[in-house]
Amino acid sequence: MSDLTGRVRGPLAPSTAVQRPLSIDDVEIHGGPLGRWQQINREASIPLGLEQMEKSGAAPNLRLAAGEGGGAFQGYRFQDSDLYKQLEAVAWEHCRHPDDAYRAFVAESAALLARAQRPDGYLNSHYQVVKPDKIFAELEYSHEMYCAGHLFQAAVAAARAGLGEDLLDVARRFAGLLVQRFLVDGDDGIDGHAEVETALVELYRLTGERPYLELAVKLIDNRGKGLIKSTGMGPLYAQDHLPVREAATPVGHAVRQLYLEAGVVDVAVETGDAGLLASSVRRWEDLVATKTSITGGHGSRHDGEAFGERYELPPDRAYNESCAAIASIHWNWRLLLATGHGRYADLIERTLYNAFAASTSGDGTRFFYVNPLQRRTDLFEDAYLGRRREWFACACCPPNIMRLVSSLGHYVATTSDEGVSVHQYAPGVIRAGGVVLDVETGYPWHGRVRFTVRSAPGGEWTLRLRVPAWSSAGDLTPGADGYAAIRREWQAGDTFTLDLDLTPRIVRPHRRIDALRGCAAIERGPLVYCFEQIDQDTDLDDLALTPDPALRTVERDLPGIGRTVLVEADAVRLPPAPPGGLPYTAGADPAPAARATATAVPYHQWDNRDGGVMRVWMPLA
């Protein structure tokens, strides 16, 4: 297979990898949830995001920095990053669906950014307009390098998408300034919010400018030396408590930690630093075993948008920020390319179909910032009562969601010296080197995935198919890496069928997760299910599953959701609990009153009908 570095039209192009990524447009997705998400992203979300670039102040702020137009700076110090993520979303969308409007938005934005950029290359509208005297003086919370990172990623995307290099010129001028100050001149400052590290490595991969990589190395090596002055949140908040190599578990602000890990793996891969890579893998293993929601959500604490302690995984107060799900997919993708191990693709799938997919409404016009696993009806946080919103004062999530969806094709399959590996299953076409594969499937609603070889190079090669940990694969036996490998001299017209087991499963929590004791959840294939009040014929809070409930699947068309598969579970209706007095008594609960059925809907489809009670984890009678 050919080396794809340099010609990958997608977010990641490592110069060395066990698995090599494909370009976004090497993969066509013709339906299924992933296809649906791409469609609403293009038709609803991206247009909404483009509007918000004016409304939310992102573009007006940059005009102020350029000395154009009037008014005051709007929003947060990291407001520029909304525009950068929106640019990246548009660039990746352009790869799969060229559009002059996208080309124009990128060109105009690049021109505006060039006008706003200082001659020395500095670019941050908040600091240029509001606090010019504080430039690089309060890195612990300034987000200046964080915003630079998103600029670099947008510029790399525009260049790889064939949208010109104007944005790249802006990015390189700013990157040059960072290199001069923080590498050459020896300023040891690091940003309180990781993000620029992974962006610098991609910029290096695109341009070959080694100092970008060297700066990324230094920024990572400088963590854990107390160089981040007080954020008021303690040293763990910004992962400055320990050197990266010594940190055993993810801590502090979840998105900061997860963006940092993407940079850590990028640096380890490009510098061949096996020890650094091993430290990231060690944290991954601790994270998965002790700090991950069943949906793949990360960050269980509202307080500090942070990781909790080990096994601190409350369903109702799970923060599970949408951006943390995205950052987790970025990190796992890098680990998958570096190691070829299917456990990372498994977690990408779990996160993609659950923690991530739930962030967006069925019509693509409303978004969750926080993704809990339970919603009560007397919510008091705000006027939205835990519903999705069109936009946020801090709008980090919506454009982040858009850039991931527009690049979904990038995450479906890879190539290696042995052949083609398929990680995510969706109907469509995969072009990998000389191989063209048709994929027919109703996944994740149906378990059969049928591959037809449309064309293939001569000689033997291996078709590697991920077998998720929750499934058997007929008479196929996956290897220790989680893939079934079929090696042969494939001919055009050959077909191969993978059958995954979508029998619904009752899942129980580890006994150390105190917040979930005595409960069970339902999964089917990659989908985690939840129970919404609207689907029950009694008060959801009075329902409990039978100890070993029979599960039945039912196909339905639901308003606001469309075609879906519900799961019905045997349950009991609990008698009303005695009212009044303290809720702690010596008496046992009265016996269940009556048999009932509890009906579950895929978690990613929740909150599309009303604002009622929801829970993923159901008590067991």
Place this chain on the structure above:
Amino acid sequence: MSDLTGRVRGPLAPSTAVQRPLSIDDVEIHGGPLGRWQQINREASIPLGLEQMEKSGAAPNLRLAAGEGGGAFQGYRFQDSDLYKQLEAVAWEHCRHPDDAYRAFVAESAALLARAQRPDGYLNSHYQVVKPDKIFAELEYSHEMYCAGHLFQAAVAAARAGLGEDLLDVARRFAGLLVQRFLVDGDDGIDGHAEVETALVELYRLTGERPYLELAVKLIDNRGKGLIKSTGMGPLYAQDHLPVREAATPVGHAVRQLYLEAGVVDVAVETGDAGLLASSVRRWEDLVATKTSITGGHGSRHDGEAFGERYELPPDRAYNESCAAIASIHWNWRLLLATGHGRYADLIERTLYNAFAASTSGDGTRFFYVNPLQRRTDLFEDAYLGRRREWFACACCPPNIMRLVSSLGHYVATTSDEGVSVHQYAPGVIRAGGVVLDVETGYPWHGRVRFTVRSAPGGEWTLRLRVPAWSSAGDLTPGADGYAAIRREWQAGDTFTLDLDLTPRIVRPHRRIDALRGCAAIERGPLVYCFEQIDQDTDLDDLALTPDPALRTVERDLPGIGRTVLVEADAVRLPPAPPGGLPYTAGADPAPAARATATAVPYHQWDNRDGGVMRVWMPLA
């Protein structure tokens, strides 16, 4: 019995009440936990607090306001309130234990405050020194009236304690300014942090100045009109979401809500407003049934130091601020006096012996701000790893604790037209009107309480003894109000013995409390118990109680704790859970491996030996 208004030497002196309070020095406490707390409060806590008045900036800030000394303002905008609470603690301590050093501290502080006070009566060192242009301009978070309230309470305490009226003069000048601006001149501003309302009523009770009461009425009536501009925390944070009469449940910042309720009951009692009182009782009933920890702790969320939703009561992340326990006792005491119902005394006892008592180390030199019901060992919040601290940057709790302990005698017994009511049991002497009672008891370690009448007025009167909801009382049958009433012509020398049942109890949570499902706790008498790692012979996280465990009590002398009563419970040792991978599996847990014993210590005595794992709620096998 005589009307006590005007001569009560204690925190509360309502002009009308079903039960009338005694003076602090009407009650001598000769030992037991309450006696011990008073002793360490006097010997360790108060001296430490007096030192901190200089160290923490409270006194230096006021010298700056007085134009004396140099340096910069230290600490928070509400730093003055630390001094006010310290003054109140010293004044109440002086009632039971006169001390020239206390008299000097109060006199010097009053003189300093008089020098710092502006001619117009305004007094707040932060606004006078740092933001003179913002005086009364940012009430939503300024704490100016909050600090004034603590000043008024300190002044009332000093006057009632016979420590002169210099502090009262300062208070009245400030109160006069508030009355002029916010009552006479019609400014509708209200403070974002309730506290001044109850203080204004006490100032009225002491001075007879009706405008103080009228201002308190207006401040309470003004809530729920959106007059509190954005605190950035939403209208519920400061209880400005609904008019007080319409609010059905406590919401937002717990201490704000609970201080407000004290003022609500004070105003209702002084104005005869039955509807207002009923609204407070309604919120009390909802709070107790759905938002109260077994320890009596209030406020389950770190995020906003706030009440959670109904049944949101996590043991590990329970915030349960020490100040909220104190505020709850203030509120319940007012409801007890207003209604005479024992359920309020029951909650005072539960809170006093658990949520409140746990806030202070066994030697009185370290304090908890947050009082969770579970501690893990990989805590990452801060360097203290969840241990008590000597002081805090925001030091609202320590002096608050001191003022409650120094006034404990006030909460033991009351008088009414029928006779004497005893609410809390401690060895010592109770002087109530013409009655003198000796009390002999080892409570709460032992259940027998023996009363001897030392002197009594002629004629019949009733001795009312609270029978806690958790206990029988031999052949005594308590009334619906929770008190056993013994009416007779008591003669000097008469004795009466109350036997309370201290058999340890297994207590289960209401099924709606998701965070406690499948767990049980142990109570004995008024004490909630907890399990600390140091008392177990295996990893506490591997222990579970048997479904219906036998409980055994054991008296012990423990380092850092002294004499106490442990409870041993039948338990099982759980096998180690499978390591690695996601903590969600289709398989059931393996069967318990071996029989074991779990040993519990009174919750209020935890964290006096090491920083190990602790849990109040234990899983049931």
